[in-house]
Amino acid sequence: MSSIDGGGVAGQVEARLTAIADAVAGLCDADLTGLADAELTDTMARLEKSLRQAAAVGHKLIVEAVERSLPGKLGHRSVNKLLVGVLRISAADASARVTAAKSLGTWHAISGESLPADLPETAAAQRDGDIGADHCRAVREVIRKIPYAVPASDVEAAEQILAELARAGTPEDVENAGHELLAHLNPDGNLADDRDRKRLRGIRFGRQDKDLMTPISGHLDPETRALLEPILAKWARPGMNNPDDPESPTGDAEHPNVDRDRLAAAAGRDTRTAAQRNHDAVKEALRTLLGSGVVGSHRGLPATAIITMTLDQLERATGVATTASGGILPIRDALKLAEQAHPVLVLFDHNGRPLHLGRTKRLATADQRLALIAAEGGCTGPGCAAPATLTATHHKRDYAKGGRTDIGDLTLACDCCHALVHDGPGGWKTRTAPEGTEYAGRTEWIPPPHIDPEQKPRINHRHHPKELLDRARRKAQARREADARRRHKQPKPPGGGPTGSDGSDAVP
Incomplete structure (x- = not known):
């Protein structure tokens, strides 16, 4: 724990806060219309970096407040209530900040000794301004799902890899790569215990409100999601099943009776959100199901799910597979789905190179x-x-x-x-x-020259989280090796220091 020694530290903090306030006020008054496109995006990036670093300062302030027992002194039941009262932020925002400070802040023992952060590499990346709150949250959620049986050294390495990935990617990249990492750490593919999944599954209907609308919530297991995705992909397509457009085609967008020109015109008029299209698709699908006479004689509709896995995953029956809609499900669930439905199972080797299925016509097969x-x-x-x-x-x-x-x-x-x-x-x-x-x-x-004057080719890694993980592993390993070399080069402390068995400096 620290304390402010008279006017020295308080004066430094005051001066820096004043400088921040003056800088922000100056930026608010600045005329940005004179900036070139590249200068505008550079300004966005530099401001974002400063805001990310400021969040790390916020963690320090929360730690200080807790370790001083400041909430109790000021009549607040918790540090969350203190933040709400002092900063006038929402309870959800206060909870998120406190949660972040617990895993990223530097706390202290009773003796005053600094304790390592729960997520040290993630905390360092935020202090450098390379990652933001959403990156940190994504890393924390992945680490939280790692089974307790995994050795601490593996958890430590996983956190370092994810933090390195976050420095160069988006929070979604971290989340997607986290599934791959969890599958590696838990080869059986149980991202959650089967009993937990069975316990969590369910769809809840709330009471109808004054507008007669019914709130719905719940959890779908991986198999159910894989069955639902191909239905929504066709029935919730823009222009389809729009109750506000009398010219909108109904049913399945891929049905041969659907007029392509009519569908294209309806799609151009479609202003619904994705959530609204999903709702209308489910409603129309249920209407079709009830009118088909199937209900009562069959438990469900046949579905086609496109599931992608490697040959190694199929042979080992471990890891996670992906669907054409971006869904993720354990290999065992994918194989179980294959027994009960009519999926298309696509296999490819570790290089991911497709077969050459050449065709002289314009349309692909x-x-x-x-x-x-x-x-x-x-x-x-x-x-x-x-x-x-x-x-x-x-x-x-x-x-x-x-x-x-x-x-x-x-x-x-x-x-x-x-x-x-x-x-x-x-x-x-x-x-x-x-x-x-x-x-x-x-x-x-x-890209065109106005986006990148050097026109360097770009690859999309968003659908290949393993690539991001492999690259992050290489960077993390290089960072560890660089840190080890720096420690080797540090001069010995006066009076000598610990050495290895060969007389060289010991590396912790």
Whole structure:
């Protein structure tokens, strides 16, 4: 615990707070219209870094308040209540800040000795301004799910890898990679105990409110989600089953009787949110089910789920598989689903290279699309999280300019990313990463000069969390080795110090 010694420390803190206030006031009054595009984005990044570092200061203040028993002195029942009263923030925000401070702050023993943070590498990354609160929350949630039986050394290494990944990726990247990491640490694929999953499953209906709307909540097990996703992908498609549009087609978007032009026109008028489209799709599907006469004679509808796993995962029956909609389910659940439904199981080797299913026609075959789903997982546009169910098959080289409909020349792209690829000013280009490069065979997106003057090709890792993990592992290992070299080079303390058996400095 620390204390403020008279005016010295208090004066320093006051001066720095004043400087921050003056700087922020100056930025608020600044005319940003004169900034070039690159300068504007650089300003965003630098401000974000400062705000992230400021959050680390907030953790120090919470630690100090708790260790001084300040809430009790000021008549508050907890530090959460203190934050609500002093800062006028919500109870949820106060709880989130206190939770973050518990795992990222530097606390002290009764003797005054500093204790290591629960997540030291994550805390360091936030102090450097490389990650924000959402990154920290994602790391903390993954670490929280690691079984207690996993050795502490493995947990420590996992935290370091995730923190390194967070420095270069998004919170969603950390979350997605966390599934891979949990599957590695728990090879049986039990991300949660089976009994816990059975206990948590359920759908709850609340009471109808004054508008006759019914709130719904609950948890779907992985198998149920895998069955629901392909239904929503077709029935909740923009333009389909819209109760506010009399011209909107109903039922399944892939049904041969659906007029393509009518669907495209309805999609252009569709202003519903994704949640509203899901609601309308479920309603129409239930209406169709009730009118089909199936209820009472069958327990459910047949579903087709596209499940992707490696051959090694199939042989070992461990790890996690992915669906075309980006869902994740344990391998054992995927195999169980295969027994009861009619899934398409796509396998590929450790290189993830698809088969060459060449075709001279413009449109890709169903087999080619399945291979692309297995290899790419979703839209290949840089940073795009759109799952495979929301993508179309795209020629890396325009078909009208000699592009071939061979599997190696095709990729997946959502409508938004596909629109970025054109020959006009500001257009992106796509190509296959050449042999000998780190991601040979993958789709590279080349940005226009106004985004990147060097036009360095970009790869989307969002659907390949294992790649992010492997890269983070390499960086974490390099950081550990660099730290070890620095410790070796440090001079011995006066009077000598601990040495190894060969007389060299011992490394802790």
